[in-house]
Amino acid sequence: MRPTLQTERLILRPFTSDDAEGVTALVGAREIAANTLSIPHPYDRSMAEAWIATHEGAFERGESRVFAVTLRTDGTLVGCVGLAIDQEHRRAELGYWTGMAYWGRGYCTEASAAAVRHAFEAMGLHKVFARHLVRNPASGRVMQKLGMRHEGTLRGHVLKWGVHEDLEVYGLVRDEFERAAPHIAG
């Protein structure tokens, strides 16, 4: 059974096929694809359907947990947060996007904090890390607000739309989380 998480303003629940249209509308923005590593552009509904259809199997295989970020007030889909799990090393990579209309309201940080807490407390993982393109400081700011530490820069690490780009890496290990947990919302 895939989990649902709650925060002050948000409900994080599994995506269903009914979300395909909403995902397409939010992820279709060029700004989302441009700042992530694996979202194609242009983006159409069949891609959303195919992506959502992978979630349950990936959850059952212990590979990932992907949450639709929705508003508690009316259920509006505002974004996504996911954990890509490496069981061998007891760690997960955190990834996220927020629909552009909802940027700057703290939703990504609030949802990600709940996902990080879930990774340590419910899943018992040892580490959560995240990576962002150097030219995407908003994502780095989310990582900082989660209490993650900057671990380094991976130079020329990805080829994004024909350009070799650097990635910043942030991480949080279990003892840091336990010290900071009371202050991490979610």
Ligand SMILES: CC(C)(COP(=O)(O)OP(=O)(O)OC[C@H]1O[C@@H](n2cnc3c(N)ncnc32)[C@H](O)[C@@H]1OP(=O)(O)O)[C@@H](O)C(=O)NCCC(=O)NCCS
């Ligand atoms: C990165 C992203 C997920 C942030 O979502 P969000 O819901 O707006 O995030 P939050 O509101 O929780 O926090 C954003 C923070 O970035 C800050 N920020 C925004 N633009 C910034 C910029 N150009 N430089 C530095 N900080 C910036 C905001 O001020 C805020 O920090 P604050 O609370 O200290 O003011 C969203 O911009 C997005 O989806 N971008 C495209 C996809 C993407 O980048 N995904 C992550 C890939 S690593």
